Amino acid sequence: MKLLRNTLLETFVTVVECGGFTDAQYALGITQSAISIRIRDLETALGYRICERGRGGFRLTERGEIAYRKAGDILRSARDFDAELLELRGTTTGDLRIGTIDAVNTLAELNLAQVLKRFLDRPNEVQLEVVVASPTELTQKLITGDLHVAIAPFRNQVPELTYTELCQEEHRLYCGQDHPLFDLPDDQIDLDVISQHQICQRSYNILVSPVLQTAQPKATVANMEAMAMMIETGHFLGPLPVHFIKNWAHRDRLRELAPDKLNWNSTFYLATRPSLAQRRAVEILVQDIVKSCKRGQES
Amino acid sequence: MKLLRNTLLETFVTVVECGGFTDAQYALGITQSAISIRIRDLETALGYRICERGRGGFRLTERGEIAYRKAGDILRSARDFDAELLELRGTTTGDLRIGTIDAVNTLAELNLAQVLKRFLDRPNEVQLEVVVASPTELTQKLITGDLHVAIAPFRNQVPELTYTELCQEEHRLYCGQDHPLFDLPDDQIDLDVISQHQICQRSYNILVSPVLQTAQPKATVANMEAMAMMIETGHFLGPLPVHFIKNWAHRDRLRELAPDKLNWNSTFYLATRPSLAQRRAVEILVQDIVKSCKRGQES
DNA sequence: TGTTCACATGAGGTATTTTTATGTAAATAA
DNA sequence: TTATTTACATAAAAATACCTCATGTGAACA
Numbered sequence: 001m002k003l004l005r006n007t008l009l010e011t012f013v014t015v016v017e018c019g020g021f022t023d024a025q026y027a028l029g030i031t032q033s034a035i036s037i038r039i040r041d042l043e044t045a046l047g048y049r050i051c052e053r054g055r056g057g058f059r060l061t062e063r064g065e066i067a068y069r070k071a072g073d074i075l076r077s078a079r080d081f082d083a084e085l086l087e088l089r090g091t092t093t094g095d096l097r098i099g100t101i102d103a104v105n106t107l108a109e110l111n112l113a114q115v116l117k118r119f120l121d122r123p124n125e126v127q128l129e130v131v132v133a134s135p136t137e138l139t140q141k142l143i144t145g146d147l148h149v150a151i152a153p154f155r156n157q158v159p160e161l162t163y164t165e166l167c168q169e170e171h172r173l174y175c176g177q178d179h180p181l182f183d184l185p186d187d188q189i190d191l192d193v194i195s196q197h198q199i200c201q202r203s204y205n206i207l208v209s210p211v212l213q214t215a216q217p218k219a220t221v222a223n224m225e226a227m228a229m230m231i232e233t234g235h236f237l238g239p240l241p242v243h244f245i246k247n248w249a250h251r252d253r254l255r256e257l258a259p260d261k262l263n264w265n266s267t268f269y270l271a272t273r274p275s276l277a278q279r280r281a282v283e284i285l286v287q288d289i290v291k292s293c294k295r296g297q298e299s
Numbered sequence: 300m301k302l303l304r305n306t307l308l309e310t311f312v313t314v315v316e317c318g319g320f321t322d323a324q325y326a327l328g329i330t331q332s333a334i335s336i337r338i339r340d341l342e343t344a345l346g347y348r349i350c351e352r353g354r355g356g357f358r359l360t361e362r363g364e365i366a367y368r369k370a371g372d373i374l375r376s377a378r379d380f381d382a383e384l385l386e387l388r389g390t391t392t393g394d395l396r397i398g399t400i401d402a403v404n405t406l407a408e409l410n411l412a413q414v415l416k417r418f419l420d421r422p423n424e425v426q427l428e429v430v431v432a433s434p435t436e437l438t439q440k441l442i443t444g445d446l447h448v449a450i451a452p453f454r455n456q457v458p459e460l461t462y463t464e465l466c467q468e469e470h471r472l473y474c475g476q477d478h479p480l481f482d483l484p485d486d487q488i489d490l491d492v493i494s495q496h497q498i499c500q501r502s503y504n505i506l507v508s509p510v511l512q513t514a515q516p517k518a519t520v521a522n523m524e525a526m527a528m529m530i531e532t533g534h535f536l537g538p539l540p541v542h543f544i545k546n547w548a549h550r551d552r553l554r555e556l557a558p559d560k561l562n563w564n565s566t567f568y569l570a571t572r573p574s575l576a577q578r579r580a581v582e583i584l585v586q587d588i589v590k591s592c593k594r595g596q597e598s
Numbered sequence: 599t600g601t602t603c604a605c606a607t608g609a610g611g612t613a614t615t616t617t618t619a620t621g622t623a624a625a626t627a628a
Numbered sequence: 629t630t631a632t633t634t635a636c637a638t639a640a641a642a643a644t645a646c647c648t649c650a651t652g653t654g655a656a657c658a
Binding site: 006047048063066073074077078085086089091 | 305345346347362365366369370372373376377380383384385387388390
C-alpha cells in the first residue's frame with residue numbers, strides 16, 4: 001500500500017534499472033505502451049528529454065542522469081515516510097536497509113544471520129535490504145538516509161550518527177603455504193624477519209605497516225576474501241580476522257605469524273541516524289542486534 | 300505544475316490549515332464532498348483516524364498531529380525536488396524560503412527590500428516566503444530544509460551550514476523620555492550611573508549586562524519593536540541598533556547614553572545549507588544579497 | 599532489401615475521481 | 629420541544645484519467 005505514490009517517478013526509476021521499456025513491463029506490471037506514455041508525460045512535465053531510447057539502445061541524457069538520482073532519493077524518503085505513518089497504526093512495516101562491511105557473517109559474537117532470522121520470524125511486513133560497503137561509504141549512506149542501520153568498525157565517528165559498541169574483532173597476520181615463512185619454525189620468526197616481506201594492505205580498517213615499519217604495501221584490497229586470496233598466492237603477508245580464518249575453506253593453507261606479538265583488535269559498532277531510530281522496525285532490529293551481541297560475549 | 304503530486308497528503312495539510320473541509324474547498328478548488336472522500340481514503344490507507352470533524356468543530360487526533368507534521372515535511376521536500384528538476388530546464392522556479400531576524404529592513408547596508416525587488420523583477424516563477432525568527436530557530440529551520448537562506452547575526456555557527464559575512468550592525472544604549480537619565484547632562488552620565496538602572500535584555504544577540512555588570516535584567520524581549528516600547532516606558536534602558544532608531548517614529552523620545560563608551564557591534568551573516576545552494580533561485584538570491592551588501596558598504 | 603527490435607501512437611474500453619444532489623447528526627435558536 | 633443551521637457523509641451520475649490492444653515507425657542488422 002502506498003500513500004505517496006508517484007507513478008511517473010517510479011516508472012522512470014524502474015525503467016532505468018531495467019535498462020529499457022520492454023523489460024520494465026514485467027517489473028511494473030503494465031504494458032509497454034503505458035510506460036511509453038508515462039515517460040512522455042514525465043518529459044512533458046519536466047520540459048526536457050530524460051532518456052534516449054529505441055532500437056539503438058537505452059541511455060539517460062545528462063539531465064536524465066541527475067533526475068534519476070534525485071528521483072531515487074525522493075522515492076526512498078517517500079517510502080520511509082510511508083513506513084513512519086503506517087507504523088503509527090501499530091504495525092511494523094516499511095523498508096529496512098542495513099549496511100555492513102564484508103565478512104561479518106562469521107563474527108560469532110554478533111551472528112547477524114541469526115539476528116535477521118529472529119527479526120523475520122516476528123510478524124511484520126518489513127522489506128529487508130542488505131548492503132555491503134566500506135565504513136566510509138556506510139557512513140555516507142547513513143547520513144543521506146540510504147541506510148537505516150550499519151555495522152562496521154567505525155574509526156571516524158561523525159556527530160550526525162549515534163554509535164553503539166557491539167564487539168571486538170581480533171586480527172592476526174597470516175601467510176600462505178607457498179610463502180617462504182610458511183615452513184619456518186616459530187622460534188625463527190620475529191618482527192624483524194616478518195618486516196622483510198611484502199604486506200597486503202586492506203584499504204580501510206587494520207593498518208599493519210606502522211607496527212612492522214615496512215615499506216609501502218605493494219597490494220591493497222577492499223574485501224576480506226580478496227585479502228585471503230592475496231595471502232594464498234604466497235607473495236604477501238596480510239592481516240585477517242581470526243573468526244574469518246575459522247570459516248575459511250583453505251585455512252590449512254594459511255599460517256598465523258607470531259600471534260602473541262602481532263594482533264590487532266577492532267571494535268565493531270552499530271550506527272544509526274537518531275531521527276530514524278524512531279521507526280519501530282529500526283528500533284526492534286537494533287535491540288535484537290545489541291541483545292545478540294551481549295549473549296555472544298557471555299557464552 | 301507538480302511532478303510529485305500527492306492529492307491525499309496535500310488535501311490533508313490544506314484541510315488542517317483551513318481548519319475544516321468547508322474552507323478548504325476554496326483553497327483546493329474542489330468540492331467539499333471530494334475532500335470528504337479524500338480524507339476518508341487517506342484514513343483507510345493509514346488505518347487510523349487523523350481528525351475529528353463535524354458540527355462540533357475540527358480537531359486533529361494525536362496520530363493526526365504527527366502525520367500532519369510529517370506530511371508537511373515531505374511535501375516541502377517534494378516541492379524542492381520539483382524545483383530542482385524543473386530548474387534543469389533552464390528556468391528559475393520553485394519556492395524560495397528566506398528567514399531573517401526582525402528589524403533587518405532598516406539595515407541600510409543590506410537593504411533587503413531592494414534585493415527582493417530586484418530578484419522579483421527578474422523573469423522567474425519563484426514563490427517567495429519570508430519568515431522572521433530568532434537566530435537559533437533560523438539555524439534549525441535551515442538544517443531541516445524549512446528555509447533555504449537566512450540572514451541574522453549568527454553567533455553560534457554550525458558545521459552543517461555555510462556562512463557569508465554581510466555587514467556590521469551597531470547597537471547603542473537608549474533610555475525613554477520618562478526615564479530619570481533622559482534629561483541628565485552628558486557629563487553626569489557614566490557607566491556607574493547607568494549601571495544603577497534596570498536593563499531590558501534581548502533574548503538573543505547583544506548581551507548588555509556583562510559590560511555594565513548590572514543585576515539580572517527584569518525584562519526580556521524577543522523583538523526589536525518590543526525593546527523600543529519597553530525603553531519608551533521609561534522604566535528600562537536597552538540596546539537598539541543605530542539603524543533601527545533612525546527609522547523609529549518616536550526617535551525624539553529616546554536618548555542615546557554614552558554612545559562613545561557603550562556600543563556593540565554584531566556581524567550579520569547569510570547562511571545556507573551547502574546542498575541547497577545548487578538551486579538556481581537560491582544561487583541568484585545569495586549573489587544579489589552579497590552584491591547589495593558590498594555596494595552598501597562602499598557608499 | 600527485408601526483418602527484427604524497441605518504442606510511439608491512436609482507438610476504445612475500464613477505473614478512478616469529481617460533482618451534484620441529498621442525507622445525517624450535532625449545535626444553536628425559537 | 630422543535631426548527632434551523634452548520635459541517636460533513638454518501639450515492640449516483642458525469643467527467644476525467646489511465647490502460648490495453650492493435651498497429652505504426654524508424655533504426656539496426658542479417
